[in-house]
Amino acid sequence: MLRVNSLNVSYGDAQALWDVTFSVREEEISCLIGANGAGKTTALSTILGMIRPFSGQVEFFGSRIEGKRPNAIVDLGISLVPEGRRLFSKLTVRENLELGAFTKQARPLTKETIKWVTEVFPILEERKGQLAGALSGGMQQMLAIGRGLMARPKLLMLDEPSLGLAPLIVKMLFEIIRKLNDRRVTILLVEQNIHQALKISQSAFVMKTGKIVLTGKGCELMADPEIKKAYMGVLE
Amino acid sequence: MPGFLSFHSLSQILINGLLFGTMYGIAAIGVSLIFGTMQIIFIAQGAMIVLAAYLTFWLFSLFFLDPFLSIFFIVPAFLLLGGGLYQVLFRKVAYAGKNPSLLIAFGFMIMLENLMSLLWTPNTRAIKTSYTAYGIEMFGLQVSFTRMVAFFLAILATIVVTFFLKKTLMGKAVRAASEDLGAATMIGIGTHWVNSTTFSIGIGLAGLAGVATAMTFPFDPYFGFIFSLKALIAVAFGGIGSVWGALVGGILLGVIESLGFYLLSGVWADGISYVVFLLVLMLKPEGLFSGFKRIA
């Protein structure tokens, strides 16, 4: 459903993405993995319209979206859960969720969507009057994902959801991601936790210094000796 | 210089300061909001207030429209004007760093003030209605009727703005954007929309403050700059982004000035405000009330 073609992106004079090409299939979990600074977040930001590439295309369900403004892209059905969560800490859990459904097509369905999201994350219902800043790391991540879901996305992009979370919570998190996918939410995952990411992904793209260097099925790449050497050694 | 300050005089001074300060407060809320969301120090707020005051004056002088009634024309007009001003002046530079917008506000202020001076002469203007000199006696104190009204208008405006920010979806979007603009953009909140709404409200408040100003004391085209400074001082007291803080900050400033004016001569009183301003900026820039719970 999402096709990224030869994307070239710069920050001023510094080029961050070089001819990046990959695609995300509907109802699958795809992941972008790589070390810090490889350009994964840049890729997501570009897809969402936060950055304009100086060449290349982004196609969503066949239509070109690169260069569109973020609010248009969110309205079309792509949602991003940013790195570091970036919740509105001075607003309550419920308000964060409400704002997640700000776009034109999502707003009339806010009530329903909140119901659905609190089904997936019951703890959000409990804490709905609390300030987002008062939640623990794991709960914040759930709220962040919940907020992303409020836009009723067809594609949910997650940027390093496991960052800063305890291993037990990380396990729970990936369970939730898998459950969401079971409910037919397409997911594009960016992760440094390569092991977990590859485990649940059907497709994987490895990035290094702004380029895609390896693609394949999640399980294949897990067994790939290069990957094992380069990345797995760092983990666990 | 009076040596002994009776309770009566003190109360009178305080009341005067309080009522006067609410005017600063209304101006300050606008500045605070605009700064909170867009990081723009809209230093031309005072000039906009003077513009509104002039409009009130002309509506009264030419069409005999009572200032109270002009609120219903001027505030909506200024709300619209605010949106328009944002589009023309700030939309382009909203994300270009702080300096361009600061300077645009500066330049705009100078343009506006001198334009008003050119059009309407630098002479001081004042409105005299049947009730201008009207005073009420409360608890043995003399209170000016118009200032009392201005006070209640300010409270009302603050309540309305707070309600907007806390209860409406749009208001929540504004609060979210002022906390984390990037995140707000990512979830689909159009940033220019947020900015232009906030700016509208800020200018609308300027309109209200202008009417109140016209009703209560004389003004001239260059009055705006001082007003802006005072609004900034009030914001410094109250902490950026806090609506009630801005109002209370304004009142506090009014009281300090009132006391200063009474105890020293006029110009020194001004000086005191600036000194306190500098001190606050240097020592407690988060605002004097940042220990208190923020409402909005």
Added chain:
Amino acid sequence: MKPKKMAVTTILAAVLFTGLPFVVDSESSYLVFFLFVTFINITVVQGWNLVGGYAGQVSLGQHAFFGLGAYITAITWLRGFGGYFDPLAMILSGLGAAILAIGVGIPLLSKLRGDYFALGTLGLGEILRVMFTQGGTLTGGSVGLLLPSGVYESMKPYYFVSLGLAAFATLAVYFVVKSHTGMALIATRDDEIAAETTGVDTLKYKVLAFSVGAFITGLGGSLQAYYLFHIHPAGFFSLKWALYPILMSLMGGAGTIFGPILGAFFLTGVFELVNIWLPEAHPIFSGGLIVAVMLFLPNGLIRLRLKRSFSKKGERKEVK
């Protein structure tokens, strides 16, 4: 511009400017007057350029230093410590301004938010204006101080001193920028937090830039005092002196060495023209000009080249 080209142009300009008063009659020449005004402007502009363009801290209060410098010069003269074109008095004027800058700068610049600094400097200017209006016999109140204008002989010393100041100011900026300090300043301007984490004592450098800028500005005020022979709060603490340096720097290109010079020449010219044709509209025009420059030429004339810059939508540029 390549360094060689720059050096040649500079030397050429220096020769031309120095030789001018010997070629024309400096008393009646409008060009000499124009250059005199421009050189003073360049002086105060570079003062702002250092703190605003290089260190990235917008000062809205340069008029405080300008006026203070002027008053120190006037007061020392009247009280018998200084005299006409007394270098010691001028240096003292600059020093006074610098000391004020250090005193106010340390607390204001120690917060990482630049807006507090901007507002604080604005307040500072106003405070000084009030203070000097109330200064009694020391400062002459709102009427100000009158210097014995009888000693005026010729325009030449003014011209040369202003040229010297402009050169001095530019050189000062040049040397600061090319030095270790300069690197620290630029690092601070571009990303203060990052600079701090690499061990740069940003406060020290910001205050340094601020006080050197103040020194230079104070010198400008001193010269202006010698020229006008009448120092008063409204004129010397006028917002004009806060505004022009910023406008000229930005127009020409803040954060460069020659940009502000370009801006000063251009705008002084424009202002003089406007003054002749539409004197009442002068401030309206300046105000409008600032708006126009910021909207259409935010990087200044000197940086007119196509840039491939893509900024994230919704993300504010780095806080200065």
